[in-house]
Amino acid sequence: MAEPDGPRGRRRPQGALEAQVLAALHRAEGPVPASWVQERLTSDLAYTTVMTVLARLLTKNAVTRRREGRSFVWMPAADEAGLAALKMxxxxxxxxxxxxxxxxxxxxxxxxxxxxxxxxxxxxxxxx
Incomplete structure (x- = not known):
């Protein structure tokens, strides 16, 4: 049975979205809200999708967050080498x-x- 295609006709490689989100966080000059990450991604992702990816990265200890006002700001927990080490x-x-x-x-x-x-x-x- 063929795998279903994504909304654009192709599936993303596993971990590609997480990598995009992490790359955006690494470009930030400090902690940023999820909406900032969403605006910088090349694909038109829903805010809820970005939040889901950030939550998964938090579970993997790849990002950290802190409360600011009524929402959270996000930052990478490690550089790219540190993230690769966590995966290993x-x-x-x-x-x-x-x-x-x-x-x-x-x-x-x-x-x-x-x-x-x-x-x-x-x-x-x-x-x-």
């Missing part, structure tokens, strides 16, 4: 055999990345 951690946390997942991950890394990972682990050990 969620994947790892969802697996039963962490050792096997990590071992498999390391064996699929290009040699340069493996060396970088070893160097970063050495530096982390030095800081302890």
């Amino acid at each position: 951690r969620r994947v790892l946390d969802g697996e039963q055999d962490r050792r096997a997942v990590l071992a498999s991950f390391i064996t699929t890394l290009p040699e340069d990345d493996e060396q970088l990972l070893r160097e970063l682990l050495r530096h982390a050990d030095d800081e302890d």
